Amino acid sequence: MIVRLSEVTKTYRKGVKALDDLSYEVREGEIFGLLGPNGSGKTTSINCLLGLLKFESGTIEIFDQPMGPDRYDLKAQIGVIPQNVAVFYELTVEENIDYFCGLYVKDKQRRKKLVDEAIEFVALGDYRKVHPNKLSGGLQRRLNIACGIAHKPRLIIFDEPTVGVDPQSRNNILEGIKRLNQEGATIIYTSHYMEEVEQLCDYIIIMDKGKVIAHGNKEALKNLIMLGETIEIKVEEPNDEYLKPIRELPNVLEANFKDHTLIVKSGKGATNIPNVLAILNEHRVKYGTLYSSLPTLNDVFLELTGKGLRD
Ligand SMILES: Nc1ncnc2c1ncn2[C@@H]1O[C@H](COP(=O)(O)OP(=O)(O)O)[C@@H](O)[C@H]1O
Numbered sequence: 001m002i003v004r005l006s007e008v009t010k011t012y013r014k015g016v017k018a019l020d021d022l023s024y025e026v027r028e029g030e031i032f033g034l035l036g037p038n039g040s041g042k043t044t045s046i047n048c049l050l051g052l053l054k055f056e057s058g059t060i061e062i063f064d065q066p067m068g069p070d071r072y073d074l075k076a077q078i079g080v081i082p083q084n085v086a087v088f089y090e091l092t093v094e095e096n097i098d099y100f101c102g103l104y105v106k107d108k109q110r111r112k113k114l115v116d117e118a119i120e121f122v123a124l125g126d127y128r129k130v131h132p133n134k135l136s137g138g139l140q141r142r143l144n145i146a147c148g149i150a151h152k153p154r155l156i157i158f159d160e161p162t163v164g165v166d167p168q169s170r171n172n173i174l175e176g177i178k179r180l181n182q183e184g185a186t187i188i189y190t191s192h193y194m195e196e197v198e199q200l201c202d203y204i205i206i207m208d209k210g211k212v213i214a215h216g217n218k219e220a221l222k223n224l225i226m227l228g229e230t231i232e233i234k235v236e237e238p239n240d241e242y243l244k245p246i247r248e249l250p251n252v253l254e255a256n257f258k259d260h261t262l263i264v265k266s267g268k269g270a271t272n273i274p275n276v277l278a279i280l281n282e283h284r285v286k287y288g289t290l291y292s293s294l295p296t297l298n299d300v301f302l303e304l305t306g307k308g309l310r311d
């Protein structure tokens with residue numbers, strides 16, 4: 001096992017548990033997703049497993065060994081890309097990466113090669129001699145990543161690496177994470193963007209209020225909930241007369257209007273599109289665009305907690 005958290009409880013202020021008996025395991029070679037809204041405890045759990053934060057109870061093992069603040073041997077095999085860019089503004093791009101790599105790699109020649117590889121990896125070759133304050137937000141993020149991965153760690157932790165990043169850097173970051181994983185690193189990826197987690201992660205835990213509320217791969221998570229299909233149809237006139245029979249269709253969980261859009265949520269099984277359209281036709285309702293979508297991880301969160309991931 002790469003990481004094992006068992007029943008970890010962490011309280012910053014009396015009465016507010018940032019982590020509440022939190023347990024999870026990360027297996028070798030996977031991209032492990034920690035998905036949860038802001039304040040659910042993702043960063044706190046990362047800081048606990050890195051030995052940076054004290055916690056009241058529970059145990060943490062990394063690479064099957066007990067983790068502690070002085071386990072530098074274990075820390076040397078971990079790369080961390082913190083939520084907020086943490087680089088030195090008085091150093092250039094190249095010097096920053098060399099500094100962070102130098103915390104673990106003392107041999108200068110080997111380090112030079114690793115720094116070059118990291119620069120190439122995040123495609124910052126044109127900015128070697130540039131200071132970070134001259135870089136855009138997205139490029140600073142990429143520098144932050146290069147600093148965390150240059151020493152070729154076995155476990156790499158990305159804490160919300162795409163927040164406030166332009167689409168081009170975002171794609172560069174997500175592709176880079178996949179590549180690091182293909183090259184053998186185990187990845188922990190935290191985010192409150194369910195689309196990214198869905199696209200990237202092999203195994204996902206959904207957190208809320210310091211607890212795991214669901215875990216599994218994305219298919220398993222979507223099978224936990226009732227929702228199977230959401231149909232959205234633009235209608236000219238919202239009207240209860242045809243809403244009522246739609247609500248009474250077998251397998252319909254709920255049906256509502258949102259302005260001029262009829263939204264019908266059905267359970268798993270055959271699609272309800274033909275039945276809904278039959279009722280619209282029967283009532284001579286004029287309708288336009290129709291979308292049908294499968295559940296997202298946001299729907300999973302919504303059904304399990306009663307609130308959206310970004311509320
Ligand atoms: N340094 C701190 N002092 C007091 N409370 C904190 C501190 N850091 C985080 N918290 C609280 O702990 C909870 C979890 O926060 P955090 O781990 O940052 O969540 P996330 O990373 O999922 O957004 C939140 O309620 C947050 O307000």
Ligand SMILES: [Mg+2]
Pocket residue numbers: 042043044083159160
């Ligand atoms: Mg956080």
